[in-house]
Amino acid sequence: MAGRGTDWGERGLCRTADPDDLFVEGAAQHRAKALCNGCTVRTECLAYALDQRIEHGVWGGMTERERRALLRRRPMVSSWRRLLETARWEHEHTQGAVPARPRAS
Ligand code: SF4
Secondary structure, three states, rough: OOOOOOHHHHHHHHHHHHHHHHHOOOOOOHHHHHHHHHHHHHHHHHHHHHHOOOOOOOOOEOOOOHHHHHHHOOOOOEEEEEHHHHHHHHHHHHEEEEOOOOOOO
């Protein structure tokens, strides 16, 4: 189970999964990632793995290889949790927002 001992780990869809199903390699990682797609703590899980530099397994829907590539692309990020939670908040609060039309005078 990912996130054991964290404030979000008990809400992870994998909390009852066999750890061997998440810490897999090759094509089996696609099945592990599919489980993450419906998980409500995906953001927290991915942020945790990035902030803790966890090198093995699928966390938050990303394989270790994908996380390594992301960390290489964004070396200046000091808190992935803050970054991803801000991005989620902005996404949730701008969904469907229509820009205001200028008023005719
Ligand atoms: S995102 Fe995936 S690995 Fe993380 S808690 Fe959810 S199911 Fe588990």
